[in-house]
Amino acid sequence: MATSVLEREAPAxxxxxxxxxxxxxxxxxxxxxxxxxxxxxxFIFFLMxxxxxxxxRAQLMxxxxxxxxxxxxxALFTMHGTTMIFLGVMPLSAMFFNYFIPLQIGARDVVFPxxxxxxxxxxxxxxxxxxxxxxxGAPPDGGWFGYANLTSNRVMSATAAAPSPGMNIDFWVIGLxxxxxxSIAAALNFFVTIVNLRAPGMKMLRMPMFTWMSFIxxxxxxxxxxxxxxxxxxxxxxxxxxxxxxxxxxxxDPILWQHLFWIFGHPEVYILILPAFGIAxxxxxxxxxxPLFGYTAMVFxxxxxxxxxxxxxxxxxxxxxxxxxxxxxxxxxxxxxAIPTGVxxxxxxxxxxxxxxxxxxxMLFALGxxxxxxxxxxxxxxxxxPPADLQQTDTYFIVAHFHYVLFGGSIFGLTxxxxxxxxxxxxxxxxxKLGKAHFWLMFIGMNLTFFPMHFLGLNGxxxxxxxxxxxxxxxxxNMVETAGAFIxxxxxxxxxxxxxxxxxxxxxxxxxxxHGATLEWSIxxxxxxxxxxxxxxxxxxxxxxxxxxxxxxxxxxxxxxNGDHIHMPNPxxxxxxxxxxxxxxxxxxxxxxxxxxxxxxxxIASALWLFFSVYKWAFEPxx
Amino acid sequence: MDAxxxxxxxxxxxxxTPGLYLRIAIILFxxxxxxxxxxxxxxxxxxxxxALIEPIVVEILLVLSAAKFALVAMFYMHxxxxxxxxxxxxxxxxxxAAGVILALIILHEYWIKTTF
Amino acid sequence: xxxxxxxxxxxxxEHHYTATGLDNRKLAIWAFIGxxxxxxxxxxxxxxxxxxxxxxxxxxxxxxxxxxxxxxxACEAIFEIPLVTFGTAVLxxxxxxxxxxxxxxxxxxxxxxxxxxxxxxxxxxxFVGMQVYEFYHFLHxxxxxxxxxxxxxxxxxxxxxxxxxxxxxxxxxTMLVLALRGKLPPEKSLNLELAALYxxxxxxxxxxxxxVVYLMR
Numbered sequence: 041m042a043t044s045v046l047e048r049e050a051p052a053x054x055x056x057x058x059x060x061x062x063x064x065x066x067x068x069x070x071x072x073x074x075x076x077x078x079x080x081x082x083f084i085f086f087l088m089x090x091x092x093x094x095x096x097r098a099q100l101m102x103x104x105x106x107x108x109x110x111x112x113x114x115a116l117f118t119m120h121g122t123t124m125i126f127l128g129v130m131p132l133s134a135m136f137f138n139y140f141i142p143l144q145i146g147a148r149d150v151v152f153p154x155x156x157x158x159x160x161x162x163x164x165x166x167x168x169x170x171x172x173x174x175x176x177g178a179p180p181d182g183g184w185f186g187y188a189n190l191t192s193n194r195v196m197s198a199t200a201a202a203p204s205p206g207m208n209i210d211f212w213v214i215g216l217x218x219x220x221x222x223s224i225a226a227a228l229n230f231f232v233t234i235v236n237l238r239a240p241g242m243k244m245l246r247m248p249m250f251t252w253m254s255f256i257x258x259x260x261x262x263x264x265x266x267x268x269x270x271x272x273x274x275x276x277x278x279x280x281x282x283x284x285x286x287x288x289x290x291x292x293d294p295i296l297w298q299h300l301f302w303i304f305g306h307p308e309v310y311i312l313i314l315p316a317f318g319i320a321x322x323x324x325x326x327x328x329x330x331p332l333f334g335y336t337a338m339v340f341x342x343x344x345x346x347x348x349x350x351x352x353x354x355x356x357x358x359x360x361x362x363x364x365x366x367x368x369x370x371x372x373x374x375x376x377x378a379i380p381t382g383v384x385x386x387x388x389x390x391x392x393x394x395x396x397x398x399x400x401x402x403m404l405f406a407l408g409x410x411x412x413x414x415x416x417x418x419x420x421x422x423x424x425x426p427p428a429d430l431q432q433t434d435t436y437f438i439v440a441h442f443h444y445v446l447f448g449g450s451i452f453g454l455t456x457x458x459x460x461x462x463x464x465x466x467x468x469x470x471x472x473k474l475g476k477a478h479f480w481l482m483f484i485g486m487n488l489t490f491f492p493m494h495f496l497g498l499n500g501x502x503x504x505x506x507x508x509x510x511x512x513x514x515x516x517x518n519m520v521e522t523a524g525a526f527i528x529x530x531x532x533x534x535x536x537x538x539x540x541x542x543x544x545x546x547x548x549x550x551x552x553x554x555h556g557a558t559l560e561w562s563i564x565x566x567x568x569x570x571x572x573x574x575x576x577x578x579x580x581x582x583x584x585x586x587x588x589x590x591x592x593x594x595x596x597x598x599x600x601x602n603g604d605h606i607h608m609p610n611p612x613x614x615x616x617x618x619x620x621x622x623x624x625x626x627x628x629x630x631x632x633x634x635x636x637x638x639x640x641x642x643x644i645a646s647a648l649w650l651f652f653s654v655y656k657w658a659f660e661p662x663x
Numbered sequence: 664m665d666a667x668x669x670x671x672x673x674x675x676x677x678x679x680t681p682g683l684y685l686r687i688a689i690i691l692f693x694x695x696x697x698x699x700x701x702x703x704x705x706x707x708x709x710x711x712x713x714a715l716i717e718p719i720v721v722e723i724l725l726v727l728s729a730a731k732f733a734l735v736a737m738f739y740m741h742x743x744x745x746x747x748x749x750x751x752x753x754x755x756x757x758x759x760a761a762g763v764i765l766a767l768i769i770l771h772e773y774w775i776k777t778t779f
Numbered sequence: 780x781x782x783x784x785x786x787x788x789x790x791x792x793e794h795h796y797t798a799t800g801l802d803n804r805k806l807a808i809w810a811f812i813g814x815x816x817x818x819x820x821x822x823x824x825x826x827x828x829x830x831x832x833x834x835x836x837x838x839x840x841x842x843x844x845x846x847x848x849x850x851x852x853a854c855e856a857i858f859e860i861p862l863v864t865f866g867t868a869v870l871x872x873x874x875x876x877x878x879x880x881x882x883x884x885x886x887x888x889x890x891x892x893x894x895x896x897x898x899x900x901x902x903x904x905x906f907v908g909m910q911v912y913e914f915y916h917f918l919h920x921x922x923x924x925x926x927x928x929x930x931x932x933x934x935x936x937x938x939x940x941x942x943x944x945x946x947x948x949x950x951x952x953t954m955l956v957l958a959l960r961g962k963l964p965p966e967k968s969l970n971l972e973l974a975a976l977y978x979x980x981x982x983x984x985x986x987x988x989x990x991v992v993y994l995m996r
Contacts, residue, residue, distance in 0.1 A: 266818035688875035756813035760820035
């Protein structure tokens with residue numbers, strides 16, 4: 041959004057604004073509150089995506105399942121993928137970006153607090169928009185990748201019907217564009233925050249590893265999302281205005297969609313995994329009582345992954361027949377990218393090697409993440425080879441692979457982060473016994489669900505097919521997988537019980553329950569609105585350990601102070617108003633085919649509202 | 664990207680003057696005229712130097728437009744005198760953008776040639 | 780050691796402190812410009828990938844038989860270089876004008892600021908007008924948005940560029956209004972610098988589009 045640059049420096053405030061109540065949350069620009077909003081919203085979407093998965097697993101439990109019909113199954117796997125990626129893992133990562141990037145770099149807030157609120161509201165409205173499709177009975181059903189021309193509403197031959205004439209795909213196309221605006225706005229914000237708000241002395245190569253990996257994620261978001269935006273615009277034009285960008289009958293090339301999608305889509309998988317890498321890189325040193333092994337190598341391998349990540353997209357497309365030269369190039373680039381990933385795994389093992397390890401819940405999840413990611417990484421290297429890929433593509437082997445990296449990697453990493461940072465966010469310790477039960481059930485459930493998919497895939501069971509006949513040898517493992525999926529779901533029930541149980545307890549978590557290394561542990565739990573009474577001075581990548589050492593191993597509990605003299609940004613409702621403007625402007629494009637000749641007035645009115653909000657926002661009095 | 668980057672401040676360098684801006688504008692104008700001239704010469708079989716220019720029109724256009732691009736970025740957008748951080752913010756995405764354009768052209772041309 | 784640099788603590792002006800010494804908003808607009816590079820790269824590569832793949836006329840540089848006024852007839856080539864060259868020159872000069880306006884703003888030279896900024900806005904408006912006329916004209920020569928791949932890719936690419944120009948013009952007009960009200964003193968010239976950076980970016984995108992779309996045959 042060009043509007044971001046109109047944002048002023050955090051305006052000063054002298055009068056008190058409400059600290060509680062619904063209105064205070066609607067108008068909040070506090071990065072910590074926005075982080076909690078992201079987390080709560082994303083967790084609900086995550087549970088919805090999980091329920092979609094459970095329905096699919098119930099359908100596939102035995103042969104010739106009749107729980108759902110094929111169309112519903114299409115919608116389920118489409119919405120499961122879309123939800124988990126755009127409404128689950130990305131915003132759960134954004135929760136940690138919001139809450140912990142400013143704390144880890146010693147800042148009072150992000151650079152553009154109102155833009156931050158705007159990002160959240162756009163994300164929320166976009167997520168509701170896509171899921172609203174269920175209510176009107178037209179959920180997206182073209183896969184999370186939306187391959188052309190499954191997404192076409194054009195009749196292309198006399199004998200075949202249009203693949204997707206309803207509004208299903210429109211919800212997906214427009215919803216993703218709304219979410220893209222949220223992602224780009226947030227990425228700009230965090231990117232500049234990390235570059236510019238690091239506390240005095242915190243050089244780039246002294247930043248905590250979570251902040252480093254987040255930084256790389258913001259770069260990827262900024263460079264990958266414009267590409268999917270363009271692809272979605274083309275698709276929208278094809279559906280609404282009769283162009284042929286991806287339709288062969290007008291000369292278009294469906295393969296171009298795949299290219300544009302995966303130019304975005306491959307960096308996207310690093311957007312999903314790098315935050316988890318960063319979280320593991322925070323937790324492993326703290327619970328091994330050793331600094332991160334090979335800090336600089338970790339940073340540069342992350343940056344290398346991001347850069348090369350833009351040159352491997354076609355390995356998702358070996359089956360389209362790109363010819364030997366393209367296959368060779370993308371195959372080699374994919375194998376090369378395994379090297380920096382291997383460096384990271386080596387360094388994590390080097391970190392815990394010889395450490396004095398404490399197996400807390402957070403540590404267990406972080407270790408689980410490393411182990412499970414290795415399995416997913418190895419199967420990934422397997423299908424970097426085109427001949428192997430041609431055997432594996434579109435089978436459950438691929439489903440196994442990306443669930444080991446996305447569930448075993450991202451979700452385990454994010455859950456580790458939740459256990460690690462929960463005391464900091466809410467001032468309450470989570471129950472360790474329940475936490476460990478959560479871990480073991482999730483670990484067992486995860487492997488029962490996804491490991492047999494390797495066997496099924498190599499035996500030829502195709503993805504995205506709503507059922508299978510008996511006698512093909514698929515029965516046993518499908519039954520095991522479904523049992524595993526319900527164990528997984530049960531493990532999250534334990535997590536929720538843990539939250540509810542400890543929520544009623546006293547908010548008495550110490551500032552630094554784990555003997556952490558980074559700045560967020562130097563302030564009370566939960567932090568006060570202004571985070572730091574004075575900007576901290578940083579002399580290494582483990583400032584809190586420096587402080588411990590300087591204090592002779594005993595640090596006093598930091599006191600809560602009266603921070604009325606510290607200028608914090610004013611609350612504002614214009615970010616929400618502008619978000620509604622974005623939502624209505626893009627949402628009005630749903631009516632292009634329904635209200636020909638009239639939709640334009642809705643779009644213009646919404647765009648004017650957006651402009652009005654942006655001007656009110658830009659010229660909002662600072663006091 | 665650290666405190667030393669602050670040295671990139673405009674004050675540290677000779678500040679560009681309207682005279683310099685005017686010279687750049689004239690160069691940009693001339694380069695644009697050359698672009699159109701290359702196009703016209705390449706199009707008209709009877710034009711002077713046609714045989715020489717025609718096979719390399721695309722290369723000429725790319726070089727001229729890259730030169731114009733660089734002039735605007737360096738002088739009008741002040742990248743030459745501003746902090747190197749800004750240059751990095753612009754040039755790295757440009758590298759990836761150029762790579763994407765090039766790769767897509769190659770992939771599509773190659774696909775057509777080997778399929779039909 | 781955390782204490783090693785603590786001696787500096789007293790010198791940090793907490794409200795204006797930034798780690799790089801650079802302005803937040805200027806970093807943001809540059810990062811945004813970097814992001815936009817990929818946006819236009821996707822549009823340009825689509826135009827190039829589909830170049831010459833249109834199933835029916837009209838074509839950018841060659842005559843064809845095409846559907847015009849409801850019947851197949853001879854259609855001329857779509858592009859007319861003189862008009863777009865003039866528009867290109869106007870946009871280039873607007874970049875020149877806006878640096879002069881910024882120079883005036885930084886030096887506190889109100890006449891320079893108002894004069895050159897007005898000139899920039901006029902150039903921008905002229906360019907948008909040129910594009911609207913061009914679209915209208917091409918439509919009448921038989922090139923609709925859905926006529927062929929050339930039409931779809933051309934209008935989408937130049938249309939997105941044009942909407943960026945339009946947003947830039949609105950931004951510059953906002954700056955002009957601020958300047959007229961005396962709200963753009965030298966210490967706030969950064970507000971204009973941000974708009975100018977965006978404007979130059981829109982200009983360099985056209986520097987790519989003009990030869991690649993109009994001049995390459």
